[in-house]
Amino acid sequence: MRKHFKQLASESLVYGLSKVFTRLVSFFFVPLYTHLFTPSEYGTLSITTNTFFFASIFVVFGLDTAAGVFFWDRNEEQEQKKTFSSWFWMQLLFSILAAFAFIIFSKGVSYRLLNTEDVSYYFILGAINLVFAGIPDILINWLRLQRRAKATFYFSAVTSVISIGCNILFVAVLKRGLEGVFLSQVITSAAGTVITLFMMKNWLSLAHVDLNKLKAMLRFSFPLIPAAIASWLLSASGPYFLEHYKGLGDAGIFQVGSTIASGMGIAIAAFQMAWGPFALSLQKNEKAKEIYAEMFRVYISAASLLAMALFLFAPEILDLFTSESYHSASYITGILGYNIVLTGTVYVASIGLNIVKTNIPYVKTVITGALLNIALYYLLIPAFSSEGAAIAILAGQTVRCIFLFSAAQKRYPIPYNFRYAIIVPAVSFFAGITTLYFLPRNFIPGLVIKIVITLCFGGIMLFLNKRILKK
Secondary structure (H helix, E strand, O other), rough: OOOHHHHHHHHHHHHHHHHHHHHHHHHHHHHHHHHHHOOOHHHHHHHHHHHHHHHHHHHHOOOHHHHHHHHOOOHHHHEEEEEEEHHHHHHHHHHHHHHHHHHHHHHHHHHHHOOOOOHHHHHHHHHHHHHOOOHHHHHHHHHHOOOOOOHHEEEEEHHHHHHHHHHHHHHHHHHHOHHHHHHHHHHHHHHHHHHHHHOOOOOOOOOHHOOOHHHHHHHHOHHHHHHHHHHHHHHHHHHHHHHHHOHHHHHHHHHHHHHHHHHHHHHHHHHHHHHHHHHHHHHOOOOOOHHHHHHHHHHHHHHHHHHHOOOOHHHHHHHHHHHHHHHHHHHHHHHHHHHHHHHHHHHHHHHHHHHHHOOHHHHHHHHHHHHHHHHHHHHHHHHHHHHHHHHHHHHHHHHHHHHHHHHHHHHHHHHHHHOHHHHHHHHHHHHHHHHHHHHHOOOOHHHHHHHHHHHHHHHHHHHHOHHHHOO
């Protein structure tokens, strides 16, 4: 067991380092953007960016997931080239068509979403970025499936440095405002595309496109589109409802809280990237189910500790990284930290479905979670604003995980300790929210109390998992 744990931990660490650069970019931008942009401008940035995130669902069309599954079907390199070439050329075609549509209707989209045509240029830049933005992800998936974690790290580091440099130039130095943000995105994505085409030049030839394989991949990925839309509703639709009910300022504050919470996602995203290839490579191991269960227990322990720490120290983080206009995002940050934990849990729950090669239960559960999320938006945002949106997201994600585990266990039973998986996050959440509520802000003894609580909880987690860690 220790060998498998070290293997997963090692790969997670390297993937984590690659994610560190990506997340550090996000954190670097938080103080930059919050000191230069008003909450309303940040809200504009959030809604525009999330709109293209939604458009990317139809550009990628689930082929990233399909490629991961079909890559392992045949070990011959020629067959694997067909998988990636088919994905690349189909995605390129979809992205060009979508970009033209956004450029043509940019003024109308701007008016419908932001009540003004004055920022339609942002949507034109976003459309150009849409063509390039998904291509570097093809390289990352290619490297990850080959378990080339170090190469993934170097690539992420290079693109992160480019992104930081462009933002410093266009936003901080040249004072181009939000336009500078979108220009930076275009340049960074274009640079990542050039690197991808160079590194995969022998893999992305049009001659490798296999229409039969592409049809099979599309048949697999098509049911994932409703799930991807539902996932977007769970993770990215909040700012739209906040803008409708409360205004762009509340949408901006919510987005800052979400961005800070995503910082905890460095570790979670590292686990996600390593988990899929690691778990699938063990599926024929006679102890695979035991390993999956033990890894999940360790994940829940570590993720709950990180989420509680984020909740406890959210006020200090916001004081340090943002201007005063955004300091009210403490509870948003803490609540959404647990949403990040549940996002990683989805990957664990899905492994059984991936092994038996069915995605219908995944689709049903994410749609269920999204519908609950939207319903709660209508109920909670008018009364509780951004905090209500965060609670709605957490509730929808929780229901999604419950139903997903239930469906997966029927098809591929794994001996998870569900009692432990419920109690540990619940206790850490209660400790985080109550401590934050009762301790005054900028209270030095309170900071000491938070550190003590974090260390004690960490010690308890080590004690409860010492048997696994010693195996």
